[in-house]
Amino acid sequence: MKPSTYYAVALLSVISLPALSASSVPVELPEYKEGQYVHQAPTLDDLMNDQSLNPNLREVILKGRDLFMNTQQKRGEYVFNDMNCKSCHLGEGRMNWSGPVWPAATTLPDFRGKNQHVNSLEERIAGCFSFSMNGKPPEYGSDDMLALVAYHQWLAKGAKVYETNIGGRGFGHLGREPEQPADYERGAQVYADNCAVCHGADGLGQKQDGKVVFPPLWGDHSYNWGAGMARVFTAASFIKNNMPLGKPGSLTDQQAWDVALFVNSHERPQDPRYTGDAKETREKYSNFHKWTRYGTEFNGQILGQHDNTGDKPFLKPDVLRPRTFE
Amino acid sequence: MTIIRRSGAVAALLLTTGLVQAAGDADRGATIVMQGDGQGGAPCLACHGTDGAGNDAAGFPRLAGLDAGYLAAQLRDYRDGRRNSPVMAPNAAHLSDQQIADVAAYYALQTTRLMPAEQPADLLVRGEKLVKQGDWDNYIVPCESCHGTGAQGVGATFPALSGQHPTYLRQQLEAWKNGTRSNDPNQLMLAIAARLSDEQIQAVSAYLSQQPTQGSKP
Numbered sequence: 001m002k003p004s005t006y007y008a009v010a011l012l013s014v015i016s017l018p019a020l021s022a023s024s025v026p027v028e029l030p031e032y033k034e035g036q037y038v039h040q041a042p043t044l045d046d047l048m049n050d051q052s053l054n055p056n057l058r059e060v061i062l063k064g065r066d067l068f069m070n071t072q073q074k075r076g077e078y079v080f081n082d083m084n085c086k087s088c089h090l091g092e093g094r095m096n097w098s099g100p101v102w103p104a105a106t107t108l109p110d111f112r113g114k115n116q117h118v119n120s121l122e123e124r125i126a127g128c129f130s131f132s133m134n135g136k137p138p139e140y141g142s143d144d145m146l147a148l149v150a151y152h153q154w155l156a157k158g159a160k161v162y163e164t165n166i167g168g169r170g171f172g173h174l175g176r177e178p179e180q181p182a183d184y185e186r187g188a189q190v191y192a193d194n195c196a197v198c199h200g201a202d203g204l205g206q207k208q209d210g211k212v213v214f215p216p217l218w219g220d221h222s223y224n225w226g227a228g229m230a231r232v233f234t235a236a237s238f239i240k241n242n243m244p245l246g247k248p249g250s251l252t253d254q255q256a257w258d259v260a261l262f263v264n265s266h267e268r269p270q271d272p273r274y275t276g277d278a279k280e281t282r283e284k285y286s287n288f289h290k291w292t293r294y295g296t297e298f299n300g301q302i303l304g305q306h307d308n309t310g311d312k313p314f315l316k317p318d319v320l321r322p323r324t325f326e
Numbered sequence: 327m328t329i330i331r332r333s334g335a336v337a338a339l340l341l342t343t344g345l346v347q348a349a350g351d352a353d354r355g356a357t358i359v360m361q362g363d364g365q366g367g368a369p370c371l372a373c374h375g376t377d378g379a380g381n382d383a384a385g386f387p388r389l390a391g392l393d394a395g396y397l398a399a400q401l402r403d404y405r406d407g408r409r410n411s412p413v414m415a416p417n418a419a420h421l422s423d424q425q426i427a428d429v430a431a432y433y434a435l436q437t438t439r440l441m442p443a444e445q446p447a448d449l450l451v452r453g454e455k456l457v458k459q460g461d462w463d464n465y466i467v468p469c470e471s472c473h474g475t476g477a478q479g480v481g482a483t484f485p486a487l488s489g490q491h492p493t494y495l496r497q498q499l500e501a502w503k504n505g506t507r508s509n510d511p512n513q514l515m516l517a518i519a520a521r522l523s524d525e526q527i528q529a530v531s532a533y534l535s536q537q538p539t540q541g542s543k544p
Contacts, residue, residue, distance in 0.1 A: 043463075092462065194512060198472070209478065213474045245467055246467050247514070
């Protein structure tokens with residue numbers, strides 16, 4: 001936020017005259033880098049108004065969208081925590097800087113560092129279910145998986161296939177590490193000042209009539225230790241460009257780093273790739289876990305050294321397996 | 327906050343707000359609602375009714391069934407000058423925290439029969455879209471993302487909007503937009519309200535006023 005805006009708002013709360021000039025909260029998103037490919041994903045209206053679309057296909061895309069927006073309808077089947085796809089992929093999965101999902105449809109199949117083999121779009125979606133949703137993905141080739149794939153592909157309509165230099169993709173624009181090391185105590189303060197009003201001082205989120213409104217950021221019903229969001233850099237960029245909701249860019253980079261470290265220093269369900277020893281698991285998947293606090297000591301405990309899989313009655317879904325193409 | 331007279335769902339909901347305030351007594355609250363606070367504050371019923379129905383034409387909000395923690399916070403804000411209303415300021419001026427909690431407890435327990443005025447169908451369609459989908463390309467997030475499914479309210483901070491009078495809803499959104507209301511936490515409501523067009527404000531207010539809500543008689 002610009003200092004001038006701070007000043008205007010501070011004035012309002014003190015002198016409180018009617019009909020003062022309007023104030024506002026800026027939307028501060030990063031600039032696209034020169035040469036980056038920028039795609040604006042189509043809207044629901046576009047989908048409904050596209051006469052060229054086979055009505056059956058439209059139905060399937062809408063089913064995929066419904067699964068994406070309300071993934072909790074599959075609680076206990078595909079999802080064992082309080083997350084929906086839209087919890088991290090804000091704005092229906094179509095917003096740049098909010099983890100738009102269409103690049104998965106234009107860049108996959110491709111090699112992924114996380115599991116060291118060439119992944120399909122279905123496999124990428126299965127990754128989200130296995131880690132971020134602490135769940136068991138829909139079967140490959142199933143109706144639900146096809147519907148999700150169809151929604152991804154629809155959002156990619158008109159986008160360039162195999163283009164990888166994409167503006168606003170993923171959560172990584174702050175880089176891998178902050179200039180000044182992230183600090184837990186400062187992060188706790190940022191959290192209390194900016195996040196607790198929605199996600200709760202205990203980080204467990206808030207529900208209304210049993211339905212999740214504000215998702216938990218740690219604990220049994222949040223993303224597990226293998227989720228991309230458990231990496232401090234991913235959370236930092238997500239927070240910077242998406243949180244607090246409606247105020248992207250309002251935290252400083254350092255605040256985003258600090259609060260990301262704070263959030264990701266809390267316990268959460270076990271990484272499905274757990275070997276029985278968190279330090280060993282950290283080593284085995286060091287290309288991923290070097291960015292998390294998993295398997296490191298914090299407050300006298302080794303983070304992630306436990307058998308807690310949250311509400312999920314198993315550790316590892318069967319779909320998490322290496323491919324060799326042999 | 328806890329409510330003395332009836333426990334159950336309402337008290338359980340309030341406990342989740344995490345705010346520790348004076349416990350409200352709805353019976354004592356009823357006395358203030360009927361007779362005023364004895365220090366110049368008007369009886370609440372004069373504008374809001376004994377059942378908290380409010381009045382759309384006059385812009386008096388429905389209070390029936392709203393979260394007691396939210397009601398109490400608003401009354402304290404009127405009293406302490408964080409929320410401005412020439413009508414409410416003198417009426418809240420002499421209320422103690424305890425009296426505020428009592429009045430809030432009273433209205434949180436009321437139910438009223440809602441008979442919202444009819445609204446143009448196209449306005450309702452646009453309103454529903456904003457409530458459920460938002461307008462992300464203008465960074466207007468769906469109302470439901472903070473006020474909950476059906477905009478039924480979440481805790482003491484995010485009030486129920488469903489079944490609220492459209493005039494009041496419109497006036498409040500305009501108040502944020504023009505800077506006369508600013509008692510939202512962290513400018514969360516300002517951020518959205520300032521991006522809403524006048525037409526969008528009309529549409530969400532119309533749609534929300536038609537929605538079923540806690541606090542309405544079946």
